[in-house]
Amino acid sequence: MKAVSRIAVALAFAAAGTSTVAYAQMKPEDAIRARQSIMRVIALNFGPVAQMAQGKLPWNKDMFVANALRLEAIWAMQPARFFVPGSDNPVAGAKIASFTDSRPEIWSQADKWKAANDRMGDAVANLAKAAKAGDEAAMKTAAGALGKSCGGCHDDFRKK
């Protein structure tokens, strides 16, 4: 439970409104692992949504809605918080977080990166809103917009 406890403290502080300090205290390898895990779970949920929106998978409204709402819940974890100081490079000796694709511009162009992150948040919110409303065309449009917003960070702030 040691790792969980440390993360628990970080998240609790975050909830109490002192997130920057608490997250900065996370060990870089834990932060890298956290953000990579969150992004992977996002991909697992967005994958079928994108494929359905593009007509590459049969339309399954229940799955689309479930994944869209799950994306909203996971995005609320604020993965951007886990780009803590010192997590810009792989951590020697760490079991899992043995790499990072982060580019230094995340930190050197923080405002631009945050703006791209916020656009993704807006796109996630719009997708969830469309899913709740239940109109298929609007859901597919929102999924396409979300896909484009992913590129806002991945194109400029992730290594090729």
Add this chain to the structure above:
Amino acid sequence: MKAVSRIAVALAFAAAGTSTVAYAQMKPEDAIRARQSIMRVIALNFGPVAQMAQGKLPWNKDMFVANALRLEAIWAMQPARFFVPGSDNPVAGAKIASFTDSRPEIWSQADKWKAANDRMGDAVANLAKAAKAGDEAAMKTAAGALGKSCGGCHDDFRKK
């Protein structure tokens, strides 16, 4: 999008009721990465819940409820599905899934493992139910039960 597409197909087939076949077709390193990411996101959410239940963090009902419902949504991804054939050992050359703590008993004692997995599912459902009902004592009790259910798999089926 190549990895996402492959996962998308797997999940779509799963939703269509042919999950075993589709998940078995995932590349082992993708499956390992998926399950490790899901379990990590579960830990990130359960951490503060457990700490609040144990009085190690100040009670924050909003955070407890949000995390409990997020756990329910993530558990619905059925992480057990990602223990596909061939994913019992690290995959040479894989970028991320360079290790697995899975013990061979996951496959050799599959029924026992599935039963432990189901107990965790029940505990997650109970936690979410308690969170929706809003009684603090019941929420804390349910969190403790969930913590115990984690051990059902980790004690017997995960390497120390």
